[in-house]
Amino acid sequence: MTQRKWRVFPGNNRFYCNGLLMSSTQVAVFLFVIVAVIVTACLFFAFDCRFLIQYVHPGTIPLALIGLLGAFYVLMFLLKAGCTDPGFIPRARQDEAHYNQGLGEPDPNTTSTGYVGGTPSKYRTVEIHGQQIKLKYCVTCNMFRPPRASHCGLCNNCVENFDHHCPWVGNCVAKRNYRYFYLFLVSMCIMGLYVMSINITVMVLASRMVGFVNALKTYPATVIEFFISGFAVIAVFGLACYHTQLIATMKTTNEEIKNTFRTSQNPYRQHNVLKNFCITICGPFPPSLIDRRGFVKDEEHHGVDYGATNPIMMDPEQRSMQDTADTSSQLPLTTSTDNN
Ligand SMILES: [Zn+2]
Numbered sequence: 001m002t003q004r005k006w007r008v009f010p011g012n013n014r015f016y017c018n019g020l021l022m023s024s025t026q027v028a029v030f031l032f033v034i035v036a037v038i039v040t041a042c043l044f045f046a047f048d049c050r051f052l053i054q055y056v057h058p059g060t061i062p063l064a065l066i067g068l069l070g071a072f073y074v075l076m077f078l079l080k081a082g083c084t085d086p087g088f089i090p091r092a093r094q095d096e097a098h099y100n101q102g103l104g105e106p107d108p109n110t111t112s113t114g115y116v117g118g119t120p121s122k123y124r125t126v127e128i129h130g131q132q133i134k135l136k137y138c139v140t141c142n143m144f145r146p147p148r149a150s151h152c153g154l155c156n157n158c159v160e161n162f163d164h165h166c167p168w169v170g171n172c173v174a175k176r177n178y179r180y181f182y183l184f185l186v187s188m189c190i191m192g193l194y195v196m197s198i199n200i201t202v203m204v205l206a207s208r209m210v211g212f213v214n215a216l217k218t219y220p221a222t223v224i225e226f227f228i229s230g231f232a233v234i235a236v237f238g239l240a241c242y243h244t245q246l247i248a249t250m251k252t253t254n255e256e257i258k259n260t261f262r263t264s265q266n267p268y269r270q271h272n273v274l275k276n277f278c279i280t281i282c283g284p285f286p287p288s289l290i291d292r293r294g295f296v297k298d299e300e301h302h303g304v305d306y307g308a309t310n311p312i313m314m315d316p317e318q319r320s321m322q323d324t325a326d327t328s329s330q331l332p333l334t335t336s337t338d339n340n
């Protein structure tokens with residue numbers, strides 16, 4: 001008897017469409033954002049665009065088309081950020097875990113087994129562009145985390161290039177969905193300002209016709225749109241600026257908050273800011289390491305290799321070299337709870 005791997009995937013995640021899409025278990029805010037975007041877009045087309053075309057000029061139709069295109073991109077980036085595998089790292093099988101544990105240097109305070117209280121307490125260091133990077137051992141996933149990876153407490157899995165766990169998109173933001181998250185922030189800002197400017201135009205024109213108070217009463221949808229868009233702009237503008245600065249300096253939110261590079265240079269940073277943006281937004285899209293739509297036999301799933309290429313079996317130095325060579329695909333990712 002076999003079943004899809006997503007059905008036995010460890011961690012706190014939900015899968016949809018037979019494993020094609022995934023998210024964390026906390027998606028209430030994510031669904032709220034989706035509804036808010038759709039409702040605002042519908043009100044915008046039904047009232048503001050109709051007003052402009054009817055009372056101003058049919059030549060204002062392109063304004064509606066711009067709105068349609070903008071709403072499409074906001075929703076697409078939001079769904080991509082929320083439903084894409086952010087870069088989860090498959091947990092180690094039993095035999096792989098033993099191999100990994102054997103690689104570690106014994107802690108000076110441990111017993112002869114190299115453990116304190118039965119828990120592996122060791123780390124390794126690797127060199128990336130002349131910088132010594134410490135790799136921590138994750139006791140939940142039974143492996144040394146690759147550089148920049150961290151264990152998300154909410155998803156309960158290690159994630160590559162962990163930035164943060166974002167309630168707005170209901171998912172971790174990390175190596176594979178950071179670009180969508182950032183583009184969602186930027187497109188949301190632009191569209192929020194665009195809708196607000198159209199709202200103001202409509203209210204000014206309507207006020208000239210029927211007076212300001214009557215305009216408010218006649219076009220309440222415009223007022224609702226204005227406040228929803230205003231809230232969205234306030235919520236994401238600062239975040240978009242913050243992440244723009246992070247991309248320019250090739251840091252993740254996690255690294256920024258922990259001040260990871262306070263005593264050393266950031267080995268992932270390119271000296272050209274434009275190049276940093278190109279790598280982050282247009283760099284190669286890394287493949288998913290979790291083969292969630294693959295099959296596993298029932299009796300095997302306790303020790304199954306969930307990954308297409310399980311990185312835990314790779315020596316940390318080898319893994320590090322791969323990451324270094326693949327700097328072009330390294331997203332300067334970015335925070336949440338780092339429980340382990
Ligand atoms: Zn972990």
Ligand SMILES: [Zn+2]
Pocket residue numbers: 024152153154155156164165171172173336
């Ligand atoms: Zn998470």
